[in-house]
Each structure stands twice: as structure tokens, then as C-alpha cells.
Amino acid sequence: MVSIASVIQRALVQSAPLLFGSTGEILTEKSGHLNLGTAGTMYVGGICGVIGAFFYERSIPDGGTLNPFLAIIIPLICSIIGSLIMGLIYCFLTVTLRANQNVTGLALTTFGTGIGNFFGGSLVKLVDSDVASVNFSRTSELYRAYLPFADNLGWFGQIFLSHGFLFYLGIVLAIISTFVLNKTAKGLNLRAVGENPATADAAGIRVNLYKYVATCVGSIISGLGGLYYVMEIGNWSNDGFGDRGWLAIALVIFAVWKPNFAILGSILFGGLYIAHIFIPNISASVSELIKMLPYAVTIIVLIVTSLRRKRENQPPAHLGLSYFREER
Amino acid sequence: MQIKSSREPLFHLVKRDKIPWWKAWLIRIGAILLALVACAVISELITGVKPKDLFTTILHSWFGDADYREKFSIVQNRKFWILLQETAILLCVALAVTPAFKMRFWNIGAEGQVLMGCLASAGCMLLIGDSVSPSMLLVIMFIAAVVAGAIWAIIPAIFKAQWNTNETLFTLMLNYVAMQIVAYFCIEWAPSNGSNVVGVINRDLETADGGNYGWLPNIFEGFVKDVERPRMPEYAHIILIVLVLTALMFIYLRYSKQGYEISVVGESENTARYIGINVKKVILRTMLISGAICGIAGFLLVSGIEHTIAMDTVGGRGFTAIMVSWLAKFNPFVMIVTSFLFVIMDSGASKVATDLRVNESFSEVLTALIIFFIIGCEFFINYKIVFSRRNGKKLVSASNAVTSSDNDNSK
Numbered sequence: 001m002v003s004i005a006s007v008i009q010r011a012l013v014q015s016a017p018l019l020f021g022s023t024g025e026i027l028t029e030k031s032g033h034l035n036l037g038t039a040g041t042m043y044v045g046g047i048c049g050v051i052g053a054f055f056y057e058r059s060i061p062d063g064g065t066l067n068p069f070l071a072i073i074i075p076l077i078c079s080i081i082g083s084l085i086m087g088l089i090y091c092f093l094t095v096t097l098r099a100n101q102n103v104t105g106l107a108l109t110t111f112g113t114g115i116g117n118f119f120g121g122s123l124v125k126l127v128d129s130d131v132a133s134v135n136f137s138r139t140s141e142l143y144r145a146y147l148p149f150a151d152n153l154g155w156f157g158q159i160f161l162s163h164g165f166l167f168y169l170g171i172v173l174a175i176i177s178t179f180v181l182n183k184t185a186k187g188l189n190l191r192a193v194g195e196n197p198a199t200a201d202a203a204g205i206r207v208n209l210y211k212y213v214a215t216c217v218g219s220i221i222s223g224l225g226g227l228y229y230v231m232e233i234g235n236w237s238n239d240g241f242g243d244r245g246w247l248a249i250a251l252v253i254f255a256v257w258k259p260n261f262a263i264l265g266s267i268l269f270g271g272l273y274i275a276h277i278f279i280p281n282i283s284a285s286v287s288e289l290i291k292m293l294p295y296a297v298t299i300i301v302l303i304v305t306s307l308r309r310k311r312e313n314q315p316p317a318h319l320g321l322s323y324f325r326e327e328r
Numbered sequence: 329m330q331i332k333s334s335r336e337p338l339f340h341l342v343k344r345d346k347i348p349w350w351k352a353w354l355i356r357i358g359a360i361l362l363a364l365v366a367c368a369v370i371s372e373l374i375t376g377v378k379p380k381d382l383f384t385t386i387l388h389s390w391f392g393d394a395d396y397r398e399k400f401s402i403v404q405n406r407k408f409w410i411l412l413q414e415t416a417i418l419l420c421v422a423l424a425v426t427p428a429f430k431m432r433f434w435n436i437g438a439e440g441q442v443l444m445g446c447l448a449s450a451g452c453m454l455l456i457g458d459s460v461s462p463s464m465l466l467v468i469m470f471i472a473a474v475v476a477g478a479i480w481a482i483i484p485a486i487f488k489a490q491w492n493t494n495e496t497l498f499t500l501m502l503n504y505v506a507m508q509i510v511a512y513f514c515i516e517w518a519p520s521n522g523s524n525v526v527g528v529i530n531r532d533l534e535t536a537d538g539g540n541y542g543w544l545p546n547i548f549e550g551f552v553k554d555v556e557r558p559r560m561p562e563y564a565h566i567i568l569i570v571l572v573l574t575a576l577m578f579i580y581l582r583y584s585k586q587g588y589e590i591s592v593v594g595e596s597e598n599t600a601r602y603i604g605i606n607v608k609k610v611i612l613r614t615m616l617i618s619g620a621i622c623g624i625a626g627f628l629l630v631s632g633i634e635h636t637i638a639m640d641t642v643g644g645r646g647f648t649a650i651m652v653s654w655l656a657k658f659n660p661f662v663m664i665v666t667s668f669l670f671v672i673m674d675s676g677a678s679k680v681a682t683d684l685r686v687n688e689s690f691s692e693v694l695t696a697l698i699i700f701f702i703i704g705c706e707f708f709i710n711y712k713i714v715f716s717r718r719n720g721k722k723l724v725s726a727s728n729a730v731t732s733s734d735n736d737n738s739k
Contacts, residue, residue, distance in 0.1 A: 034496065036436075093700065097707035102434055102496065103654050106647045107699040114692025121687040122375075238689070243504065253497050285515035292508035295501045302501070306493040315494055320434065324343065324711075 005155035007271075007278055009162060013232060015270030016163075017042065017241075019170045020225025021248025022255060022262045023177050028218035029252060030181060031211045032194040032318040033094060036105025038222050039245020040112020041086040045223020046230040046241060047116040048082030049075035053136035054123060071139045075227065083223025086112060087216035095211045098322040109245070116226075120236040135235070143231035166228045173221055177259040190214055194316030197323035207323060222248070247273065250298035256305055256313040269294045339715045352709045359705030360669075363698040370697065375686045382680060389679030390672055411671055413563040416570040417629060419667040421649035423570075423577045423660060424477075424621035427614045429650075430581065430658045432594045433488065437499025439646025440506030441480045441619050445626020447510050448476035450637035453529050453542035453630070454517055465542050466631065473627035474620045480506060481619025482612065489608040503646070511639050528635050544632040566632045573621070578660040590614055622646075655702060673698055 021042055028035045035041075052075035060066055090108055093099040144164040151157060181187040192200040193210045201207045225248065229241055251269055255261035272294045276287035305313045368379035392407050421438050428435040449469040456465055480502060487493035517526050533541040546562055581587040589610050593600045600607050626642075634641055648670055656662035677691030 036500075089700065093703055097704050098711070099703045099706060100654055102436060103651050104700075104703055106436075106650060107696050107703060110644075110647075110692050111696030111700070114689045114696055117689035118687045118693055121689060246500070246504065249497070250501055253494075283515075285512045288508050288511035288515060291511075292505050295504040295508075299498060299501045299505070302498055303487055303491070303493055306487065306491045309491075319494075320496060324341070 003155075005158045008159050010274060011267055011271035012159065012163065012167070013270070014273050015266035016167045016170050016232075017225040017229045017244050018248050018251050018269050018273075019174055019262055019266035020228060021222045021245060022251035022266065023170070023174045023259045024218035024220070024222030024225070025249055025252045026218070026255070026257055026259050026262065027177060027181075027190075027221065028215045029257060029319055030190050030194045030316055031214035032197060032316050032321065032323070033090075033211060033215055034101050034105065034320045035090055035108075035215065035218070036102060036249070037086065037090050037108025037112060038105075038219075038249055039243070040109035040115075041083050041219045041222045042226035042229075042245045042248070043112040043116035043241055044086050044226065045079045045083040045220075046226030047119050047236070048223070049079035049227040050136060050230050050236050051119060051123065052076075052078030053139035057136055057138060066138055066142070068142055071142050075136075075139060075143075075231075079223050079227040080220050083219045083226075084216055086223070087219025090219070091212045091215045094322065095208055095215070098324060101320050101322070113239075116241070117238040120238055137234050140231045140234040143228075144234075164228075164231065166224065166231065169224070170228065171263055173224075174259040174263050177221075181259070191316070194318055197318055198325075201323075201325060207325075211323075244273075247294055250295060253305075253315075254298050254301045256301070257315060268297075272297065339713050342712045342714050344710060344712050347709055355705050355708050356702065359701045360698065363701035366701070367694050367697055371680075371686075371690075371694070375690065377680070377686065385680050385683050386672075386676030388683075389675045409563040411675060412567055413633070414675070415664075415668045415671045416567045417625060417633070418645055418649060418652060418671060419663055420570045420573060420625040420628060421622065421645050422652040422656075422663050422667055423573055424618050424625060425646075425649055426577065426618075426653045426658050426660065426663070427581065427587075427590055428481075428618040429653055430594050431590045431611065431614050433485070433611060433615065434496040435481065435484075435499050435615065435618055436496055436647070436650060437480070437484065437502045438618075438622050438649055439642050439644070440499070440503035441477045441622035442626045442629070442642045442646055443503075443506045443510055444480040445473035445477040445623035446630045446634075446637055446641050447506075447513060447626075448472040448623070449542075449627045449630045450517075450526070450529060451513070454526075457530065458533050458541050462541055466544070469542055469631055470624075470627050473630075474623040477621070477623025477626060478616050478619040481615045481622065485612050485615030489611045507639050510637065510641075514638060517637075526636050526638065529637075530635070540635070542631060543635055544628070566628055569628065573624070574660045574664065577621075581658070581660070586610075586613065651699060651703075655706075670695075 021038055024041075025035060025038050028038075053071070056071060056074045057066070086108060089111075090104060093104045094101050143166060146162050146164060149157070149161075151162075153161065179187075181191065189200065189205045190210050192203070193205060193207050193214075197207045200210075222245075225244075226241065229244070230236060233240065247269060251262055251265050254269070255265045273291075275293065276282070276290040279287075279290065282290070364383075368382055371377045371382050372379060390408065390411060391405060421442055424441070425435055425438045449472060452465065452469045452472045456468060458465075460468065484493070484495050484498040484502065487498060488495045514526055519527060530541045530543065544565065546565060581590065589600070589605050592603070592605060593607055593610050597607055600610070625645075629641060630637060649667075652663055652667045652670055656666045673695050674691065677694040678688060680686070680694070681688040681691045
């Protein structure tokens with residue numbers, strides 16, 4: 001029998017990538033852009049971190065020790081650059097070239113998963129390395145390092161303190177995003193852009209700039225979710241990231257476009273995602289049905305929010321539509 | 329707020345009214361050529377594959393290599409016919425999403441709707457089997473698939489029509505619900521050898537005339553007699569069905585009253601309401617049609633091609649179809665071209681991956697790259713970049729430009 005603390009701890013581990021993904025996606029959607037490329041962006045964020053870690057570990061001679069600071073910062077920067085590029089591609093196509101957002105997002109997801117699986121599968125071959133697979137276990141250990149006394153604190157330590165720094169960064173980013181969106185002038189402007197870009201434009205807000213910044217920052221945050229995932233697992237397996245990117249988009253709806261709600265939502269989703277492991281005595285087929293739960297819950301939330309018509313719980317009014325100033 | 333600068337921007341954008349079709353296609357072809365150049369450059373840089381190898385491999389993926397082409401004529405060329413059949417299925421899904429998109433109902437749930445169609449026909453095939461006549465079974469499968477696809481499409485449509493629930497997200501989520509339902513039945517129906525794969529259904533259940541129960545018969549068998557091993561009949565019936573569907577959809581959208589209502593609702597819901605169109609009814613009816621055609625696609629996939637069911641039977645076609653339909657500007661006949669384009673791109677890219685021994689995911693990268701270019705080029709079809717005249721002079725003489733813009737500021 002598994003202890004409740006370990007169930008919660010594993011749910012929390014599952015929740016972090018979703019939280020990163022949905023925080024990023026909320027920022028993007030607040031600017032009026034439905035970025036369906038989040039799944040791809042998270043892949044790219046993950047693989048770029050892997051590439052960074054892989055090359056750094058290779059550059060260390062056998063038996064040498066890693067510089068902890070460099071080992072953390074190199075994959076982090078690689079991941080950020082990778083997902084920033086994804087964000088820029090999306091922005092250039094949808095903001096500057098005003099392409100259809102759904103189509104662009106889907107293409108971006110194809111692109112991102114392709115990049116991830118391609119480099120994940122052939123990185124070793126491309127650099128003619130003698131190792132069998134992409135290995136970055138030492139870096140991933142550093143990413144997973146937690147406070148030394150957490151083990152002594154029983155269930156409390158296991159649930160709250162046994163995570164790497166990225167886990168806490170995710171929660172902090174979600175809280176900061178909530179603050180920026182709700183309490184600052186910049187956040188107000190961003191929400192205005194998402195609700196009605198023409199009015200925002202008339203009020204002197206630089207619509208395209210806000211869209212670019214929100215989408216790119218959102219992509220970077222989403223990409224960190226991919227990085228967290230690969231570092232938690234410690235190796236790359238193709239398609240291992242699965243449909244977490246789509247789940248992150250589902251979480252955005254579940255959290256009714258509020259990053260602080262997404263924190264709780266992500267834990268619930270993380271739990272639902274692995275619920276089939278913990279329910280005793282179920283057949284393989286029923287466990288497939290249980291995997292459906294996060295999506296079913298999202299649909300219910302989507303329906304309930306639209307039924308209640310509470311104005312603060314609606315999607316941004318201009319979500320999914322391009323803005324062209326001369327078209328009124 | 330203070331105006332910081334009075335300088336005229338270098339250029340501004342103007343929406344084009346209408347561009348001659350040949351010009352639009354010139355731009356698109358240009359974009360594809362540019363995309364191919366980009367693909368060649370990136371392949372060379374990352375994998376070291378030479379551009380010449382890249383393009384000959386892509387060509388071989390369509391028609392086979394020189395030996396193969398010599399051995400088989402076009403009627404016998406299996407690769408070519410598979411390509412066309414693949415196009416037909418993609419086209420069918422694209423046809424399904426088109427009426428909804430024309431109405432600006434962002435149905436990205438085609439994947440799930442087709443999958444439910446697949447599930448329904450596979451279920452009938454498996455559970456009913458030979459307890460009815462073969463043709464009766466096909467009819468039942470067809471109806472079941474259409475109903476399943478339509479149900480999966482009408483659910484989000486009801487909520488959209490009644491409570492304005494966001495349909496993009498709703499249909500997206502339904503895809504995954506459908507996938508898990510299929511995963512459930514796959515395990516339930518799998519023969520009990522622990523593999524959890526359904527396998528070919530009714531392989532041993534042969535009908536009187538040599539076919540299998542629930543498999544779409546090759547109606548063209550015997551038409552091509554004079555060549556040895558003709559491949560065409562195996563694939564032609566599906567292609568023909570989809571072509572008929574294409575023509576019907578074109579007529580429906582262009583010449584029927586309902587098609588007209590769809591475009592009015594798509595242009596402006598308020599206008600539609602004003603001229604007395606029942607918007608809710610149009611949304612429901614259109615999604616019903618959309619889902620039903622998805623069901624047909626599912627039926628064709630299971631009964632005509634795969635003869636089995638798995639979570640990835642649809643294989644992302646539901647998403648690709650969105651791009652196919654959108655690029656064709658929702659014109660069914662143009663969609664023949666765009667779906668063919670996507671299929672040959674995909675087959676070319678995966679052939680490159682296997683033959684040139686790069687990771688197979690490289691095909692996704694190449695395909696997505698080409699899509700980016702095609703998506704991007706639509707901008708130059710819809711908008712015109714107008715350079716300011718004064719700035720035009722600036723290009724001629726930079727020093728003059730500086731003084732003239734200084735003068736502007738001083739005004």
C-alpha cells in the first residue's frame with residue numbers, strides 16, 4: 001500500500017510541467033493569442049535543456065567534477081533560448097503576418113515535437129559520440145537537489161520540500177504572473193489588448209509590442225515546463241513528454257485564465273494524470289478510461305464557466321482573432 | 329499622451345481587395361520553393377544530407393526509384409496509388425471540417441470525430457460479424473460511423489449554440505476523450521494474448537465472393553485486365569467516393585441555400601440574425617454535417633484501408649485537415665491540390681528519414697517548416713505593403729533623407 005504522502009508527492013511532481021505550461025499559456029492568451037503550439041514549445045524547451053546539459057557534461061573530462069552553477073545555468077539558458085525562438089516564430093506568423101492562430105499553433109506543435117524527437121533520437125549520432133544514449137544524469141541530479149534536512153521531516157518534508165528548485169520557481173512564476181496581470185498597469189494594458197485590441201490601440205497601448213512580449217515570455221515559461229520534466233526523468237525518451245502540452249492548455253480553462261488558480265488546478269490534474277496507477281484492482285482497460293479524467297473535468301469546467309456567464313471568468317474576448325488596425 | 333515623433337513610418341499595410349488567382353498561386357508556389365530551399369539548407373547543416381540526395385529521395389517516395397518505375401506502369405505503381413488514396417482520406421477529413429470553418433466555428437475536433445467513426449465501424453465489424461449479410465454489415469457500419477461522428481460533433485455545437493461555450497477548446501478536449509475511449513475498447517477487444525492490439529478484424533471471416541466481412545469490396549476489380557498485377561483497383565474506389573463527396577460539398581457550399589446561410593453566419597452573426605437566419609439552427613445543422621462526414625472518413629479508414637482500430641488510426645489527419653482546408657480558402661476543389669501537397673510532403677519527408685538514415689522525426693521538422701512558409705505567404709496575398717513615397721526617395725539618397733526628415737520634425 002502506498003502512503004498518502006508519496007501519492008501527493010508524485011502528483012506534485014506531475015503538476016509542475018503543467019503549471020509552467022499553463023502559466024505561460026495564460027500570459028499568451030491574455031494578449032488574445034490562443035497558442036496551440038504550447039505542446040511543441042514545451043518539447044523544444046525540454047530538448048534544448050537536454051542538449052545544453054549533454055554538451056556541458058561531455059566537455060568535462062572523465063572523472064572531473066561539474067561546476068554546479070554552470071551545470072544549472074547552461075541548460076536553463078539553452079532551454080530559454082529554444083522556447084524563445086518558438087515564441088518568436090509564432091509571434092512573427094500570427095502578430096506580424098496575421099496568420100490564422102489555430103493553424104500556426106498546430107504547425108508549431110508538429111515542428112516542436114519533431115525537433116524534440118529528432119534531436120533526442122539522433123543527438124548521439126550527430127556528434128559521433130561513443131556513449132550509447134543521451135546521458136545527463138549528473139546535471140539532472142543537480143536539478144533535483146533539495147534541502148538536505150527535508151528527509152528528516154517525515155511526510156511534511158516529502159510533500160513540500162523534496163523538490164528541485166524549478167518546482168518552486170514554477171509556483172513563484174504563477175504568483176508573479178497573477179500579480180502582474182491584476183495589480184500592475186502593464187498587466188491591465190495586456191488584458192485590454194486581449195479583450196479589445198482596437199480600443200487598446202486607440203488608448204495609445206502598443207498592441208503588437210504587448211502581444212510579442214506576452215507570447216514570448218509565455219513561451220519561455222512553458223518551455224521551462226519541458227525542462228523540468230526532462231530533468232526530473234533524467235533521460236530523454238521520444239514522445240515521453242506525451243500529451244502534457246495539451247493538458248496544460250486544458251488547465252488554462254480549468255483555472256479560468258488565472259495563474260494562481262492554476263497552481264491548485266495543476267496539482268489536481270497531476271493527481272488525475274497518474275490516478276490510474278494508484279487505484280487498486282482495476283483492469284488495464286479501465287485505467288485507460290481513468291486517464292480521460294483531466295480532459296473530462298476540463299470540459300465540465302468549460303461548460304460551467306460558460307453557463308454561469310460570470311464576466312471575470314470568461315476567456316479574453318479577442319482570443320484567437322488577429323488584429324489589423326485598418327480593419328474596423 | 330505626448331506624441332513622441334512625427335516621422336512617417338517606413339511602410340504601412342493595406343488590405344488587398346482581390347488578387348488575381350494566378351498571382352496568389354504564384355506567391356504560394358514561390359513560398360513552397362523558398363521552403364524547399366530552406367529545407368535543403370537545414371538538412372545539409374544539421375544532418376549533412378546533400379540537397380540532390382534529398383530531392384531525388386523525395387521523388388522516389390512518390391513513384392519509386394528508376395528500377396521500380398521501369399517495372400510497373402502508372403496503373404501498377406503501388407506507391408503512387410497509395411499516395412492518392414492517402415490524399416483521398418485526408419481530403420475527406422478536410423471536407424468535413426470545411427463547412428464548420430466557413431461558419432467560423434473552429435472545429436479542431438475532427439481527429440476525435442473521425443476516431444469515433446472508426447470505433448463505431450470497427451465495433452460493428454467485430455461484434456456483428458457474419459450474423460448479417462456482407463452488404464448489410466457494410467450499411468450498418470456506415471450508419472454507425474456517421475452517427476458516432478455526428479454525435480461527437482453535435483455535443484460542442486449544442487453548447488456553442490446555446491451558451492456560447494468556446495468551441496475550439498471544447499472540441500480539442502473531446503479529441504482526447506475519444507482517444508481514451510478507443511484505448512479502452514482496444515484493450516477490451518484485443519484477442520487475449522496480452523498484446524492489447526486489436527489486429528486485423530475478420531481476417532478469416534470470408535464472404536461468398538472472396539472478400540471479408542465488413543471490408544469494403546474492390547468494385548474496380550476486373551476493370552483493368554490487360555496489365556499484370558494492377559494496383560489501381562485496390563485503391564480507386566475510395567478515391568472515387570471522396571471525389572464524389574468533394575463535388576457534392578462544392579455544390580452544397582456554393583449553390584444551396586444552406587451553404588449561403590453558412591457563409592453569412594461566418595461573415596457576421598449579427599447580419600445573419602438581422603436577415604432572419606436562425607443562427608443556432610445553422611450551427612447545429614452544420615456541425616451535424618461536419619461530424620457525419622468525419623464519420624464517413626472513419627468508415628473509409630477502417631472498412632477500406634486499415635481493417636483494424638487503434639488509438640493512432642487517424643494519425644493526426646484531423647489536425648492536418650484543418651491546414652488543408654484553411655490553405656484552400658475552404659474551396660473543396662482547391663483542397664484536392666492542398667491535401668495532395670500535404671501528402672506528398674509527408675511521404676517525401678518520411679522517405680528521406682528512412683533512406684538517408686536520419687531520425688524519422690526529421691520528416692515532421694521538414695513538413696512543419698514548409699507549412700510555416702505557406703502560412704506566412706498568405707500574408708502577402710491578403711495584404712499589400714505600401715512604402716511611403718518620401719521614404720522611397722530616402723533609399724535613393726540617404727543624406728537627403730536625413731535632412732528631409734529633420735525638416736519634417738521641425739515643422
